[in-house]
Amino acid sequence: MTVDDVRPLELRHRLTGEGLRLRTGPIVTNIRSSLAAVQRGIALHYASHEVEPSAGFADFHISVERPRTLRRWFQPQVVFRFDDAEPFAPLPGDQGFPMLEWGLNWCVSSHCHQYLTIHAAVVERAGFALILPAPSGSGKSTLCAGLTFSGWRLLSDELTLIEPESGLVVPLPRPISLKNASIDVIRAFAPSAAFGPVVTETTKGSVAHVRPPAEGVRRGLEKATPRWIVLPRYAAGAPSALTVLPKARAFMQLAENAFNYNVHGRQGFDLLARVIDGCECFEFSYSRLDEAVEIFRQLCDAAVHGLRGGTGAARLPVAFA
Amino acid sequence: MAHEAWSAAGQAGVALREWGDEWVAYAGATGHTHLLSAAAGQVLSEMGRSEQPLTPTALLRVLEGSPSFNANKSVDDATAQESMLRAMLLELARIGLATMRSP
Numbered sequence: 001m002t003v004d005d006v007r008p009l010e011l012r013h014r015l016t017g018e019g020l021r022l023r024t025g026p027i028v029t030n031i032r033s034s035l036a037a038v039q040r041g042i043a044l045h046y047a048s049h050e051v052e053p054s055a056g057f058a059d060f061h062i063s064v065e066r067p068r069t070l071r072r073w074f075q076p077q078v079v080f081r082f083d084d085a086e087p088f089a090p091l092p093g094d095q096g097f098p099m100l101e102w103g104l105n106w107c108v109s110s111h112c113h114q115y116l117t118i119h120a121a122v123v124e125r126a127g128f129a130l131i132l133p134a135p136s137g138s139g140k141s142t143l144c145a146g147l148t149f150s151g152w153r154l155l156s157d158e159l160t161l162i163e164p165e166s167g168l169v170v171p172l173p174r175p176i177s178l179k180n181a182s183i184d185v186i187r188a189f190a191p192s193a194a195f196g197p198v199v200t201e202t203t204k205g206s207v208a209h210v211r212p213p214a215e216g217v218r219r220g221l222e223k224a225t226p227r228w229i230v231l232p233r234y235a236a237g238a239p240s241a242l243t244v245l246p247k248a249r250a251f252m253q254l255a256e257n258a259f260n261y262n263v264h265g266r267q268g269f270d271l272l273a274r275v276i277d278g279c280e281c282f283e284f285s286y287s288r289l290d291e292a293v294e295i296f297r298q299l300c301d302a303a304v305h306g307l308r309g310g311t312g313a314a315r316l317p318v319a320f321a
Numbered sequence: 322m323a324h325e326a327w328s329a330a331g332q333a334g335v336a337l338r339e340w341g342d343e344w345v346a347y348a349g350a351t352g353h354t355h356l357l358s359a360a361a362g363q364v365l366s367e368m369g370r371s372e373q374p375l376t377p378t379a380l381l382r383v384l385e386g387s388p389s390f391n392a393n394k395s396v397d398d399a400t401a402q403e404s405m406l407r408a409m410l411l412e413l414a415r416i417g418l419a420t421m422r423s424p
Contacts, residue, residue, distance in 0.1 A: 248343035252356050262352050266336055269347040269354060273338045 004047040014054075015039050019061070021052035025161075025172040025220045027108060028052050032063035033096065035078065041097035041196055041209070045175040048214035060107045064100045066093070082107065091202075098199055098207050101177060105158055108172065109259040115161035115170060116264055116271055119257045122160040122169055123152035125300045128227035129169040131160050131279075133257040136204065139234025139286070142182040145210060146289040147296060149190035154216045155224060159259075164267060167274050168223035173216045175209035183208045189289050227303060229254065229281045240291040242284050242299075250281035326374030327410050329365055330420045337366055348417035355416055360384075361409055365418055374422050377406050 003011065003022070014020040019030040020042065033039060052058070063081045067090055076093035079086050080103040087106065091099050109117050120133035121144035130152070134140040141157050148154040154173050161170040175196070178186055183198060183206065194211035229250050230242075245253075254272050255261050261268045280299075286292040329335045334349025344362025347354050357365065367383050368375055375383070381402060413419035 246343055247340035248338075248345045248356055251338070251340075251345045252354070255354050261354075265352060266347060266349060269336050269338075269345075273345075276338075276340070 001051050002047065003043060003049055003051055006051060008043065011043060012039055015042070018054055019058075019063075021054060021056060021058055022046060023050040023052050023220070024104075024174050026170055027060070027112070027172065028056065028058045029104065029107070030058035030061045031100070032065075033100070034065060035096045037094065037197075038064050038096040038100055041100065044194060044196055045097075045209055045211045047211065048217040050220075060104075060111070062100075062103055062107065064096050064103070095199055095202055097196065097209065098177075098202055101175060101209065104174065108159055108161075112161065113260050113263050115163060116261065116268055117259045118160040118162065118254055119158070119259060120160040120254075121157045122155040122224075123147045124155055124169070124171075124224040125152045126304045127225055128300065128303060129155065129160075129224035130228045130230060130296065130300075131169070131226060131254075132230055132232050133160070133253055134232055135257075136179075139182070139232050141176055141178055142185055142234065142289065143232050143284075143286070143292055145176045145178060145182075145186045145193075146189055146293050148176065148213065148216070149186075149193055150293045150297070152296075153219060153224075154212045162226070162271060162275060163223065164264070164271050166223065167226065167271065167278070169226055170223055171216070171220050173212045173220050175211060178208050178210060180205045185289060186210065226275045226279050228299065229276070229279045231283045233283070233285045234287065235285050236287055238285050238287045240284075240286045240288060240295055242282050242295055245281040245283045247276050247279075247281055250279070251276045324376075325407075326376050326422045327368055327380065327414075327419055328371070328374040328422065329369040330414075330418055335365070335369060335418055337362065337369060339366070346418050350417040353416065355418065361413065364406070364409060365413060368419060377403050377410065380410075381406060 015032055016034045019032040021028055021030050061083055064078055067077055067079050077090035078093055078096045078099050079090045080088050080099050118133055120131050121140050122129050122131050132140050132144060144157045155169055155171040157176040159172055161172055163170050196209045198206050198208045200206045231253060251272055330350055336347040338345050339362055342359040344357040346357055346365060363384060364380060410419055414421055
């Protein structure tokens, strides 16, 4: 049963009662919220996600509610609770759904040490994972959204989970978080994408979430083989340019962007080395999303047709000036 | 200095990988990972392979034929080379990748 299969009244009943047990990839989260904006956000953005039985196991128990203070009656705020603890300061009252999303990211990045977790978007095509590690403001989520609505499967727009035993990327398909100018860029690029409301004046500026395509959610347990590591950088007016990144430097970028590299110690080093061995590594600057999407289509096609080896380091035969 | 001998810090505690002309090393003692130049990677690799600690002179001898080490050599004078190597070894020791043993 998916969220879409749950009648609105029943969904509200669960969210205000024992909680909605939502599956995102391998993670089950019990979510509670009496806030209408959060309920609407879950109904919209998680429509295709599986709902687990109430009696089943949940990795996390969280809620997004008004604070238990008089403040709930004036200048209302929202708080994120994790097992009844409040790990973050309250946010303005209209930021309930973004806070849910940021809180879910924190739950996974701080607790799921069965994976090596990298701050990176990741999409899949033909079984190959394209990992996009980058800090906020680099155009990572914009590129991720552009690829997601151009035939790539969304694995995550924020957290790349690598399974130590297999070295595969484990999907965590959740809404794509867009900020500021990238909201209109994706609206124009993918008119069919389902957007939630734009929430302004957050710590990250204006934020809007995009519903992940249902196909990717349905394939939420289907892992992918790391094949490319690309450090994206949006630069206004810049031509699209994909340049080889030396593997040792790509390694350092992954390690620096990993939330729990130190937790894994020597095994984390060996795992990252294995991932790097199997990947082509690039830096990518861009300003036009259509060009970017075409470059990555060619990159994938070349891999599928065996034109490029897993350790290749040559420049791609594509260039946009 | 001639009496110094160097080895990779607690051999099992250092992991080393090479890609092209750059190396990445994991220091088990600190949990930190470092990007190394070709020369530093080669030095650390040689120390890791050796069953005995190596003197700077011995390390220079081992590295003589290494293109990556010689590519970075800007001076011919043997004393200056040894001095450069020693500075590199001290830096590797500082970041937990090498240890010096005095006789």
